[in-house]
Amino acid sequence: MILEQQFDLAVVGAGIVGLAHALAAARLGKCVVVIDRDAQANGASVRNFGFVTVTGQARGEVWRRARRSAQVWDEIAGPAGIEVLQRGLTMVARRPEARDVLQAFLETEMAEGCAWLGADALEGRLPGQGEVLGALTSTVDLRVESRTAIPRLAAWLEAVHGVTFLRGVAVRGVETGRIETSAGVVRAETIVVCPGDDLATLFPEHFARAEVTRCKLQMxxxxxxxxxxxxxxxxDLGLVRYLGYADLPQAGPLRARLHAEQARHLEHGVHLIVVQSADGSLVVGDSHHYAATPDPFARDDVDALILDEFAKVFGQAPPPVLERWTGTYASAxxxxxxxxxxxxxxxVTVTGGTGASTAFGLAEExxxxxxxxxxxGAAA
Structure with missing residues (x-):
């Protein structure tokens, strides 16, 4: 019986953070079990862009984790059958103040692999460009289809690295060496709890002390x-959200102008990310609303703000909407x-909404x- 087996490491949670810890331990030859209450990936790890964002992450250890995570994605994508659909980044500047931020960013150590292209050099990178002065481009970011990448990563960990998965199993309690589950007791020398935005079931006092709440996004x-x-x-809106840009002194004038010109976008935490899937469809978002228990409803006026920014950047009306959804993640x-x-x-919980971008680096640490x-891993 599987529950009678002694594991080296038990991971609670099969999202990207949990899978990253399973991979890091399996690469050391550890016997690993992953326990998850859902039958399949259902949370933030599959409700996102699949955009492994290095450029713009907070300076220092977060940026280093993102760089390492992108390296790991590259290492495992082929063996795990995960297609890298896009590479790099086109960070558009619509305003002179945004251009100033990006020019300042290019002077930092975080700009490795980045360059500035004027508007006349963006043909092919930005079809039908609208109000654009130029863009920072990078070679270090990448994009996978999260809906398929997460299940394929789990299947590969099971088939190639011998990781055991217990799905549809709820964890009721954790103590050193022992996990109480709805299917019985799981024993492991070491345990890593990766609960995502479940802030109430395990160790709630730690989340409360860190003032962790939940963030809802629309996509x-x-x-x-x-x-x-x-x-x-x-x-531009992303330049005041991503701390690698937003913490630069030059972000102040841009922030002031955005408050004057796009106050409603900022009120709803809207910024623009556009990625493309293999079938040509575009995944577009997103917004940010915070609450202990966010409501599950997507607002049309918030989607309209996202699509407004799309139209400004691409100089054309957005294509028809095929799907809408919300996601939530832990935030602090x-x-x-x-x-x-x-x-x-x-x-272990990523509290900045960057699990896909940083989990592998964090897990190795x-x-x-x-x-x-x-x-x-952190210094790679």
């Missing part, structure tokens, strides 16, 4: 527009919560700490 899939994007596209100041609530147990190994 859409648009019909294929008849052109291809070689890289994901972002615009800082990138992540990584704590040791008891010996040989770690609680956590696993290295658990097994007293050098912190190579």
């Amino acid at each position: 859409m899939r648009l019909a294929a527009p008849g052109w291809r994007l070689p890289a994901p596209v972002m615009s 100041a800082g990138h992540s919560l990584a704590e040791a609530p008891m010996p040989r147990v770690r609680l 956590v696993i290295a700490g658990l097994y007293d190994l050098p912190q190579q």
Whole structure:
């Protein structure tokens, strides 16, 4: 019986953060089990862009984690049958103030692999460009289809690395060496709890102390527009959300102008990301609303703000909307919560909405700490 087996590592949660820890441990030859209450991936890990964003992540350890995570995605994508659909980034500047931010960014160590292109040099990267002065381009970001990438990653971990998955199993309690589940007791030398935005079931006092709440976002899939994007596209609004840009002094004038010209967009946490799927359809978003329990309803006026920014950047009306959905993730100041609530147990949640972008780097740090190994992943 599987529950009688002794594992080296048990991971609670089969989202990208949990899978990243399973991979890091499996690469060390550890016997790993992953436990999840859902029959399949259903949360934030599949309700996003699949955009592994390095450029613009917060300076320092978060940016380094993102760089390492992109490297890991590249290492595993082919073996796991995951297609990398787009590479790089086209970060558009619609205003002189945005151009100033990007020019300042290019002077930092975070600009490795990045360059500035004027509007006349963007043909092919930005079809039908609208109000655009130019763009920062990068070669270090990549994009996968999260709806298929997460299941394929899990299947590969099981088939190639021998990771055991217990699905449809609820975890009721955790203590050193022991997990109480709806299917019985699972025993493991080491345990990593990766609950996503479930802030109430396990170790709620740690989430409360860190003032973690939940963020709801709105996203859409648009019909294929008849052109291809070689890289994901972002615009001015993202420059005041992504801390690698927003923490630069030059972001102040841009923020002031956006408050004057796009106050409703900022009120609803709207910025623009556009990525393209293999069938040509576009995944577009998103917005940000915060609450302990966000409502599940998508607002049409918020979607309209997102599509308004799309029209400004591409100089054309958006294609028809094929799908709309909401997602939620844990949110707090800082990138992540990584704590040791008891010996040989770690609680790990990404709190900045960047799980796909940073989880592999973060997981390597956590696993290295658990097994007293050098912190190579964070510095890679």
